Amino acid sequence: MIALNNWGRSLLTHAVSNMPELPEVETVVRDLQKAGLAGRAIRKVVVQWARSIDALTPRNFAKRVCGQSIVNISRRGKFIILELSDGQFLLIHLRMTGRLIIGGNVEREKDYERVALLLDDGRWLQFLDTRKFGRWCLVNSLEERLGMLGPEPLSTAFTSRLLTQKLADHQRMLKPLLLDQRFLAGLGNIYVDEALWDAQLHPMRLSSSLSLSESGQLYRSIRKVLRRGIHSQGTSLGDGQTNFYSVAGRRGRNQDRLRVFRKAGAACPRCGDGIIERIVVGQRGTHICSSCQKI
Secondary structure (H helix, E strand, O other): OOOOOHHHHHHHHOOOOOOOOHHHHHHHHHHHHHOOOOOOEEEEEEEOOHHHEOOOOHHHHHHHHOOOEEEEEEEEOOEEEEEEOOOOEEEEEOOOOEEEEEEOOOOOOOOOEEEEEEEOOOOEEEEEEOOOOOEEEEEOOHHHHHOOOOOOOOOOOOOHHHHHHHHHOOOOEHHHHHHOOOOOOOOOHHHHHHHHHHOOOOOOOEHHHOOHHHHHHHHHHHHHHHHHHHHOOOOOOOOOOOOOEOOOOOEOOHHHHOOOOOOOOOEOOOOOOOEEEEEEEOOEEEEEEOOOOOO
Protein backbone atom coordinates (compact mmCIF):
# COMPACT_ATOMS: atom_id res chain seq x y z
CA MET A 1 0.00 0.00 0.00
CA ILE A 2 1.25 3.49 -0.87
CA ALA A 3 2.28 5.55 2.14
CA LEU A 4 0.87 9.07 2.15
CA ASN A 5 1.54 11.97 4.47
CA ASN A 6 -1.27 14.22 5.73
CA TRP A 7 -0.98 16.44 2.66
CA GLY A 8 -1.33 13.51 0.29
CA ARG A 9 -4.29 12.06 2.16
CA SER A 10 -6.14 15.39 2.24
CA LEU A 11 -5.75 15.86 -1.51
CA LEU A 12 -7.12 12.40 -2.25
CA THR A 13 -10.23 12.53 -0.10
CA HIS A 14 -11.93 15.90 -0.57
CA ALA A 15 -11.47 19.01 -2.61
CA VAL A 16 -11.04 22.29 -0.77
CA SER A 17 -13.80 24.78 -1.55
CA ASN A 18 -13.12 26.84 -4.69
CA MET A 19 -9.84 25.11 -5.39
CA PRO A 20 -9.11 24.63 -9.11
CA GLU A 21 -10.75 21.51 -10.49
CA LEU A 22 -9.96 19.45 -13.57
CA PRO A 23 -10.95 22.08 -16.20
CA GLU A 24 -8.94 24.82 -14.48
CA VAL A 25 -5.85 22.63 -14.08
CA GLU A 26 -6.15 21.44 -17.68
CA THR A 27 -6.30 25.10 -18.77
CA VAL A 28 -3.07 25.82 -16.87
CA VAL A 29 -1.33 22.78 -18.38
CA ARG A 30 -2.30 23.81 -21.90
CA ASP A 31 -1.03 27.34 -21.25
CA LEU A 32 2.31 25.97 -20.06
CA GLN A 33 2.55 23.81 -23.16
CA LYS A 34 1.77 26.75 -25.44
CA ALA A 35 4.38 28.87 -23.64
CA GLY A 36 7.09 26.43 -24.73
CA LEU A 37 8.01 25.26 -21.24
CA ALA A 38 8.95 21.80 -22.51
CA GLY A 39 12.63 21.65 -23.41
CA ARG A 40 13.65 24.47 -21.11
CA ALA A 41 16.35 23.85 -18.52
CA ILE A 42 16.10 25.04 -14.91
CA ARG A 43 19.03 27.30 -14.01
CA LYS A 44 18.02 28.62 -10.59
CA VAL A 45 15.45 27.90 -7.87
CA VAL A 46 14.08 30.49 -5.43
CA VAL A 47 11.92 29.31 -2.53
CA GLN A 48 10.30 32.13 -0.58
CA TRP A 49 8.00 29.92 1.50
CA ALA A 50 9.63 26.68 2.62
CA ARG A 51 6.33 24.90 3.30
CA SER A 52 5.34 25.20 -0.34
CA ILE A 53 7.85 22.37 -0.90
CA ASP A 54 6.62 19.04 0.41
CA ALA A 55 9.00 16.62 2.19
CA LEU A 56 12.23 18.40 1.16
CA THR A 57 14.13 21.40 2.48
CA PRO A 58 14.39 24.28 -0.01
CA ARG A 59 18.12 23.59 -0.32
CA ASN A 60 17.66 19.91 -1.14
CA PHE A 61 14.83 20.71 -3.51
CA ALA A 62 16.96 23.23 -5.39
CA LYS A 63 19.88 20.80 -5.55
CA ARG A 64 17.73 18.07 -7.12
CA VAL A 65 15.97 20.36 -9.60
CA CYS A 66 18.72 22.73 -10.81
CA GLY A 67 20.25 21.64 -14.10
CA GLN A 68 17.29 19.48 -15.07
CA SER A 69 15.24 20.10 -18.20
CA ILE A 70 11.47 19.99 -18.37
CA VAL A 71 10.70 17.31 -20.95
CA ASN A 72 6.91 17.10 -20.65
CA ILE A 73 3.94 18.84 -19.04
CA SER A 74 0.77 16.91 -18.24
CA ARG A 75 -2.05 16.52 -15.73
CA ARG A 76 -3.41 13.80 -13.48
CA GLY A 77 -6.59 14.71 -11.63
CA LYS A 78 -5.90 18.14 -10.12
CA PHE A 79 -2.11 17.73 -10.23
CA ILE A 80 0.14 19.49 -12.73
CA ILE A 81 3.02 17.19 -13.69
CA LEU A 82 6.40 18.44 -14.91
CA GLU A 83 8.54 15.52 -16.07
CA LEU A 84 12.25 16.25 -15.63
CA SER A 85 15.14 15.00 -17.74
CA ASP A 86 16.58 12.77 -15.00
CA GLY A 87 13.30 10.85 -14.66
CA GLN A 88 11.95 12.75 -11.63
CA PHE A 89 8.47 14.26 -11.63
CA LEU A 90 7.59 17.64 -10.16
CA LEU A 91 3.97 17.63 -8.98
CA ILE A 92 2.23 20.96 -8.42
CA HIS A 93 -1.12 21.24 -6.66
CA LEU A 94 -2.53 24.77 -6.82
CA ARG A 95 -5.20 24.31 -4.17
CA MET A 96 -7.24 27.41 -3.30
CA THR A 97 -5.15 30.37 -4.44
CA GLY A 98 -2.10 28.97 -6.25
CA ARG A 99 -1.19 30.47 -9.63
CA LEU A 100 1.56 29.83 -12.16
CA ILE A 101 2.80 32.68 -14.34
CA ILE A 102 5.69 33.03 -16.79
CA GLY A 103 7.60 36.26 -17.34
CA GLY A 104 10.96 37.93 -17.69
CA ASN A 105 13.08 39.21 -14.84
CA VAL A 106 11.87 42.78 -15.32
CA GLU A 107 8.22 41.70 -15.11
CA ARG A 108 8.78 39.26 -12.25
CA GLU A 109 5.86 39.46 -9.84
CA LYS A 110 7.07 39.60 -6.22
CA ASP A 111 3.74 39.80 -4.38
CA TYR A 112 2.78 36.40 -2.97
CA GLU A 113 5.66 34.63 -4.72
CA ARG A 114 6.38 31.30 -2.98
CA VAL A 115 8.51 29.42 -5.51
CA ALA A 116 10.22 30.52 -8.72
CA LEU A 117 12.28 28.69 -11.35
CA LEU A 118 14.68 30.58 -13.62
CA LEU A 119 14.70 28.98 -17.06
CA ASP A 120 17.57 28.91 -19.53
CA ASP A 121 15.82 31.39 -21.85
CA GLY A 122 15.74 34.04 -19.12
CA ARG A 123 12.08 33.61 -18.20
CA TRP A 124 10.81 32.82 -14.72
CA LEU A 125 8.17 30.25 -13.91
CA GLN A 126 6.61 31.67 -10.74
CA PHE A 127 4.24 30.15 -8.24
CA LEU A 128 2.09 32.77 -6.52
CA ASP A 129 -0.08 31.67 -3.62
CA THR A 130 -1.94 34.17 -1.45
CA ARG A 131 -3.07 31.73 1.22
CA LYS A 132 -0.03 29.40 1.05
CA PHE A 133 -2.02 26.17 0.67
CA GLY A 134 -0.46 25.07 -2.64
CA ARG A 135 2.28 22.45 -2.69
CA TRP A 136 5.16 21.30 -4.89
CA CYS A 137 6.34 17.73 -4.54
CA LEU A 138 9.31 16.00 -6.20
CA VAL A 139 8.92 12.24 -6.72
CA ASN A 140 10.79 9.49 -8.51
CA SER A 141 7.58 7.76 -9.58
CA LEU A 142 4.08 9.01 -10.28
CA GLU A 143 2.73 5.92 -8.58
CA GLU A 144 4.40 7.14 -5.39
CA ARG A 145 1.86 9.96 -4.97
CA LEU A 146 -0.81 9.48 -7.62
CA GLY A 147 -1.31 5.74 -7.56
CA MET A 148 -4.38 6.00 -5.33
CA LEU A 149 -6.23 8.37 -7.66
CA GLY A 150 -9.38 7.15 -9.35
CA PRO A 151 -9.84 7.07 -13.13
CA GLU A 152 -9.67 10.14 -15.32
CA PRO A 153 -13.28 11.03 -16.18
CA LEU A 154 -12.44 12.15 -19.73
CA SER A 155 -10.18 9.22 -20.61
CA THR A 156 -11.20 6.42 -22.96
CA ALA A 157 -10.61 3.97 -20.10
CA PHE A 158 -13.43 5.60 -18.12
CA THR A 159 -16.61 4.08 -19.50
CA SER A 160 -20.26 4.16 -18.53
CA ARG A 161 -19.98 0.50 -17.60
CA LEU A 162 -17.04 1.22 -15.28
CA LEU A 163 -18.88 4.04 -13.52
CA THR A 164 -21.98 1.87 -13.11
CA GLN A 165 -19.91 -0.84 -11.45
CA LYS A 166 -18.06 1.60 -9.19
CA LEU A 167 -21.32 3.20 -8.06
CA ALA A 168 -22.82 -0.20 -7.29
CA ASP A 169 -19.76 -1.15 -5.24
CA HIS A 170 -20.39 1.69 -2.77
CA GLN A 171 -23.22 2.69 -0.50
CA ARG A 172 -22.37 6.36 -0.13
CA MET A 173 -24.17 9.58 -0.94
CA LEU A 174 -23.41 10.69 -4.48
CA LYS A 175 -21.94 14.10 -3.66
CA PRO A 176 -19.25 12.97 -1.16
CA LEU A 177 -18.42 9.95 -3.32
CA LEU A 178 -17.86 12.01 -6.46
CA LEU A 179 -15.68 14.44 -4.49
CA ASP A 180 -13.46 11.58 -3.32
CA GLN A 181 -10.38 11.65 -5.54
CA ARG A 182 -9.85 7.94 -4.98
CA PHE A 183 -13.20 7.26 -6.65
CA LEU A 184 -12.82 9.65 -9.59
CA ALA A 185 -9.99 12.11 -10.21
CA GLY A 186 -10.47 15.81 -10.84
CA LEU A 187 -14.01 16.63 -9.73
CA GLY A 188 -14.70 19.27 -7.09
CA ASN A 189 -17.65 21.17 -5.68
CA ILE A 190 -18.51 23.16 -8.80
CA TYR A 191 -18.56 20.38 -11.37
CA VAL A 192 -20.17 17.80 -9.08
CA ASP A 193 -23.12 20.14 -8.45
CA GLU A 194 -23.40 20.86 -12.17
CA ALA A 195 -23.18 17.19 -13.18
CA LEU A 196 -25.76 16.02 -10.63
CA TRP A 197 -28.18 18.74 -11.71
CA ASP A 198 -27.65 17.84 -15.38
CA ALA A 199 -28.30 14.16 -14.56
CA GLN A 200 -31.34 15.09 -12.40
CA LEU A 201 -29.91 13.20 -9.42
CA HIS A 202 -30.16 14.31 -5.82
CA PRO A 203 -26.70 14.60 -4.19
CA MET A 204 -27.90 12.58 -1.18
CA ARG A 205 -28.98 9.58 -3.25
CA LEU A 206 -27.05 6.44 -2.36
CA SER A 207 -24.75 5.45 -5.20
CA SER A 208 -25.90 1.83 -5.06
CA SER A 209 -29.52 2.87 -5.64
CA LEU A 210 -28.96 4.21 -9.17
CA SER A 211 -30.54 2.34 -12.06
CA LEU A 212 -28.56 1.48 -15.16
CA SER A 213 -30.09 4.39 -17.06
CA GLU A 214 -29.40 6.82 -14.20
CA SER A 215 -25.73 5.84 -13.93
CA GLY A 216 -25.43 6.15 -17.71
CA GLN A 217 -26.88 9.65 -17.58
CA LEU A 218 -24.52 10.60 -14.74
CA TYR A 219 -21.58 9.38 -16.84
CA ARG A 220 -22.64 11.58 -19.74
CA SER A 221 -23.30 14.57 -17.49
CA ILE A 222 -19.90 14.38 -15.78
CA ARG A 223 -18.11 14.39 -19.13
CA LYS A 224 -20.38 17.10 -20.50
CA VAL A 225 -19.80 19.62 -17.71
CA LEU A 226 -16.04 18.95 -17.65
CA ARG A 227 -15.68 19.41 -21.40
CA ARG A 228 -17.73 22.60 -21.21
CA GLY A 229 -15.46 23.86 -18.42
CA ILE A 230 -12.32 23.14 -20.44
CA HIS A 231 -13.78 24.76 -23.55
CA SER A 232 -14.56 27.85 -21.46
CA GLN A 233 -11.02 27.82 -19.99
CA GLY A 234 -12.20 27.22 -16.44
CA THR A 235 -14.45 28.89 -13.90
CA SER A 236 -13.52 32.19 -12.25
CA LEU A 237 -15.79 33.18 -9.35
CA GLY A 238 -15.48 36.62 -7.79
CA ASP A 239 -12.49 38.92 -8.04
CA GLY A 240 -9.06 39.35 -6.53
CA GLN A 241 -6.14 37.06 -5.76
CA THR A 242 -8.32 34.15 -4.62
CA ASN A 243 -9.90 33.83 -8.06
CA PHE A 244 -8.79 31.45 -10.82
CA TYR A 245 -6.58 32.93 -13.51
CA SER A 246 -4.79 31.09 -16.28
CA VAL A 247 -1.02 31.30 -16.78
CA ALA A 248 -1.68 34.07 -19.30
CA GLY A 249 -3.69 35.98 -16.69
CA ARG A 250 -7.07 35.29 -18.23
CA ARG A 251 -10.25 34.76 -16.25
CA GLY A 252 -12.24 31.67 -17.11
CA ARG A 253 -15.59 32.00 -18.86
CA ASN A 254 -17.41 28.99 -17.47
CA GLN A 255 -19.02 30.97 -14.62
CA ASP A 256 -21.38 32.34 -17.28
CA ARG A 257 -22.44 28.80 -18.18
CA LEU A 258 -23.10 27.44 -14.69
CA ARG A 259 -26.65 26.22 -14.17
CA VAL A 260 -26.92 25.81 -10.39
CA PHE A 261 -23.63 26.47 -8.62
CA ARG A 262 -24.00 29.69 -6.60
CA LYS A 263 -27.40 30.31 -8.21
CA ALA A 264 -29.44 29.98 -5.00
CA GLY A 265 -32.77 31.79 -5.29
CA ALA A 266 -32.84 31.71 -9.09
CA ALA A 267 -35.41 29.79 -11.10
CA CYS A 268 -34.27 26.40 -12.35
CA PRO A 269 -33.10 26.85 -15.97
CA ARG A 270 -34.52 23.43 -16.91
CA CYS A 271 -37.97 23.10 -15.35
CA GLY A 272 -38.68 26.75 -14.58
CA ASP A 273 -40.85 25.73 -11.64
CA GLY A 274 -38.23 24.94 -9.03
CA ILE A 275 -35.98 27.42 -7.25
CA ILE A 276 -32.28 26.66 -6.88
CA GLU A 277 -31.56 25.91 -3.22
CA ARG A 278 -28.34 25.75 -1.26
CA ILE A 279 -28.19 22.78 1.11
CA VAL A 280 -25.36 21.11 2.99
CA VAL A 281 -24.31 17.58 2.01
CA GLY A 282 -21.34 15.98 3.70
CA GLN A 283 -20.36 19.37 5.17
CA ARG A 284 -20.22 20.89 1.71
CA GLY A 285 -22.39 23.66 0.34
CA THR A 286 -24.47 22.11 -2.43
CA HIS A 287 -26.81 23.59 -5.03
CA ILE A 288 -29.87 21.75 -6.32
CA CYS A 289 -33.30 22.13 -7.86
CA SER A 290 -35.59 20.24 -5.50
CA SER A 291 -38.17 19.86 -8.28
CA CYS A 292 -35.76 18.24 -10.75
CA GLN A 293 -33.52 16.40 -8.29
CA LYS A 294 -35.83 14.41 -6.07
CA ILE A 295 -34.46 12.10 -3.44
